[in-house]
Amino acid sequence: MDHYKNLSGDSGVIAYELSPDAIVVQFNNGWKYEYTSHSAGASAIATMHRLAQAGRGLSGFISANVRDAYARKFR
Numbered sequence: 001m002d003h004y005k006n007l008s009g010d011s012g013v014i015a016y017e018l019s020p021d022a023i024v025v026q027f028n029n030g031w032k033y034e035y036t037s038h039s040a041g042a043s044a045i046a047t048m049h050r051l052a053q054a055g056r057g058l059s060g061f062i063s064a065n066v067r068d069a070y071a072r073k074f075r
Contacts (some may be wrong), residue, residue, distance in 0.1 A: 001026060005055025013059045016052040022066065023048045033070040040069040
């Protein structure tokens with residue numbers, strides 16, 4: 001997984017892993033959530049990829065747009 005830059009300084013996201021049609025996001029509580037183009041939509045995945053790489057806005061986007069649209073939750 002890649003370390004999330006957290007440029008805003010207040011994100012709960014600590015790491016992420018990108019694949020062509022999905023993203024796994026790890027939060028500071030240890031839980032990992034996998035969002036896929038099937039579960040959250042291709043547009044949301046593209047936005048999440050961009051935000052993850054930029055290091056800003058990912059947690060807010062998840063909360064506002066795809067909170068429960070994950071394919072799986074795991075540790």
